[in-house]
Amino acid sequence: MTTNPVLPAPADLATAATTSTLEPLPAERLARAKKAYTTRFLAAALEADGSGHRLLHGPEVAPRSGDLVLARVEEIGKHTRLEGPGSRRQTLFVGDEVLVAYGNRYAPDQFEAVVPDDLGPTDLVAAGGVAGRVVAQHAALDDATRLRPLGLLARDGERVTLADHAPVAARPVRERGVGPRVVAVLGTSMNSGKSTALACLVRGLSADGLHVNAGKVTGTGAGGDPRLFADAGARRVLDFTDVGHPSTYLLSHARVRTLLSTLVEELAADSPDVVVVEIADGVYQEETARLLADPLFATLVDDVVFAAGDALGAVAGRQALAATSARVRAVSGVLTASPLAHREAARALDLPVVATYDLCDPAVARELLA
Incomplete structure (x- = not known):
């Protein structure tokens, strides 16, 4: 992938006028645009004052991850609705500006x-x-909803980014000292039941009288999982979007390990009994695999709950984690919806196989971490 050029500094914008333009953006127009969940912190600031913004565009303007873009909906595809700052799903129409x-x-x-x-x-x-150019998609999926970018959001001659309004600043990586128990939930792949297992574990521990905080270290920005964790009883919930990232795919390993360290430290700040974090996708996903192989992971995470879609995936995941120093406590996830798959996994593993919703039981959750 081609390296994105650096935006000229404000003093250089005059010399770059032939290749980029800063177009005035009336506050009223910006206010009418449908805002996405990923932009929620900026959206709150815009409600207070939306003036002074411009649209940066031109043939030499190259976007970067985290840049904000005002775009027009050209064709409705897979995503017919846009999750708003408060997680309400806004129906999209051709011609909408988002x-x-x-x-x-x-x-x-x-x-x-x-x-x-x-x-x-x-x-x-x-x-x-999240806006990007599709390079591959699942065969059963409709094509993506098409957008026509109108320009990057800019203010005072600089691009506006998610990081500019993020409530949590990335911190230097450091090993964890004395603090709460930290549990990581990992899985075989997308849709293996990680988020539901995490929420049920939060529910069980919270019902047992414990103070539990929860987070999501990697993935793609969306409000469903954080709100699920909060509904389950987590007193504080954070994810990578709170640190200014719309997603974590293709982030450098240095940034991913910084995210893990930052979120664990931040979630431990109010002295909870337990911190539970989700690592998205599967153990073979590149960012996840590097994170698991990093010695930092073992210094920050005490225990692992592994979610799998079937018995073979559970066994393979257990073997993959055996190469790390992660202490796997149990297997759960989608496979436990099937009594037969549950039974197969229990026969093949030297770990408890716990039905996802049984984790909501305080006695089960307590036993899991005993």
Whole structure:
């Protein structure tokens, strides 16, 4: 993938006038645009004052992950609705102007997408508000909803990014000292039951009288999982979007390990009894595999619950994790919806296989971490 050029500094914009333009953006027009979940922190600031913004566009303008783009909906495809800042699903119509974030996406059941090198037509690759160019998609999927970028959001001659309004600042990586128990939920792949297992574990521990905080370290920006964790009883919930990333696919390993360290430290700040975090996708996904192989993972995470879609996946996942220092406590996830798959996994593993919704039982959750 071509390296994106650096935006000229404000002093250089005059010399770049032939290749880029800063177009005034009336506050009223910006207010009318449908805002995405990924842009929620900026959207809150815009409600207070939406003036002073411009649209940066031109043939030499190359977007970067985390840049904000005002785009027009050209064709409705897979995503017919856009998740708003408060997670309400806004129906999309051709001609709508939307404010979304550029980002990469890795979703085996949906799209693989990358940030393009120009402001040409692009795709809405996640309902939470991620724009990128689809390079592969699941065969059973409709084509992506098409967007025409109108320009990157700019203010005072600089691009506006998600990181500018993120409530949590990335911190230097450091090993964890004395603090709460930290449990990571991993899985075989997308849709293996990780988020539901995490929520049920949060529910069981919270019902047992424990203070539990929860987070999502990697994935694609959307409000469903964080709100699920909060509904389950987590007192504080954070994810990578709170640190200014629309997604984590193709982030450098240094940034991913910084995310893990930052989120664990932040979620431990109010002295909970347990912190539970989800690592998205599967153990073979590139960012996840590097994270598991990093010695930092074992210094930050005490226990692992592994979610799998079938017995073979559970066994393979257990073997993959055996190469790390992760202490796997149990297997759960989609496979436990099938009594036969549950039984197969229990015969093949030297670990408890716990039905997902049994994790909501305080006694089960307590025993799991005993």
